[in-house]
Amino acid sequence: MPDTHRFQRKKDTQLSGMSTRGRDFHESRSDAEAEFHELRDELIQMQTHLYAEGRRSLLIILQAMDAGGKDSTVRRVFSGVDPQGIRVTSFKEPSQRELSHDFLWRVHREVPPAGMIGVFNRSHYEDVLVPRVEELVPEDVWRLRYDHINSFEKLLVDSDVTILKFLLHISKDEQRQRFEERLTLPEKHWKFSPQDIVKRSHWDSYMEAYDDVLDHCSPEWAPWYVIPADQKWYRNLAISRVIVQTLRDLDPQYPPPIENLDEYREW
Secondary structure (H helix, E strand, O other), X not given: OOXXXXXXXXXXXXXXXXXOOHHXXXXXXXXXXXXXXXXXXXXXXXXXXXXXXXXXEEEEEEEEOOOOOHHHHHHHHOOOOOHHHEEEEEOOOOOHHHHOOOOOHHHHOOOOOOOOEEEEEOOHHHHHOHHHHOOOOOHHXXXXXXXXXXXXXXXXXXXXXXXXXXXXXXXXXXXXXXXXXXXXXXXXXXXXXXXXXXXXXXXHHHHHHHHHHHHHOOOOOOOEEEEEOOOHHXXXXXXXXXXXXXXXXXXXXXXXXXXXXXXXOOO
């Protein structure tokens, strides 16, 4: 297994200085896809062990700019995983009911219970990105949320929830190409929203906001991985390497059989 810590974000390293190109890290798409399929088979088996063990859980957080590939990452990386053992939650614009509570209320409810893999397609980090860039709340409100998030994630880790946080790092040019596909291909028209263009106009502000998130919310117990995501085939491989290695380290085991099992063999 290659170094899965390669893309852990180093403190004070700016996103502008980090490559978005998978081809900078892997020369062969065919070899990468072959390894990816092997890792996905292993992930399917490891998920079964985690579910059967029923003691710990895995939370995977996906963040990206619009068209960054969060949906396709979920479809590809977790294809074939038993749906009983995984739950994907997509966090959209909060409802009025959700806004009447603290910003973590809707998030905590979706944390995976013991034995489960949970995937957050967007997450509580939206609450320190969007309100900041769009000036929805004062700075003293969104800035205090860094500490709240760190405390929340430490609570989860202390409760046997392993957290993996992935930022799918695409270039502005790649985002343009993906938006053009959404405008050109009929089967992708439904994906396009005028708000995508509005947010794109704030690209630099979002990059600055992400840099601050990575600086303030990447403790050793829940570090961020910045994944080069311009090439989807490498993105899938890099994320799968980290997830599978994490599960190997957890080493979930089937629980022991009931006592006197042999007595039931001839029932």
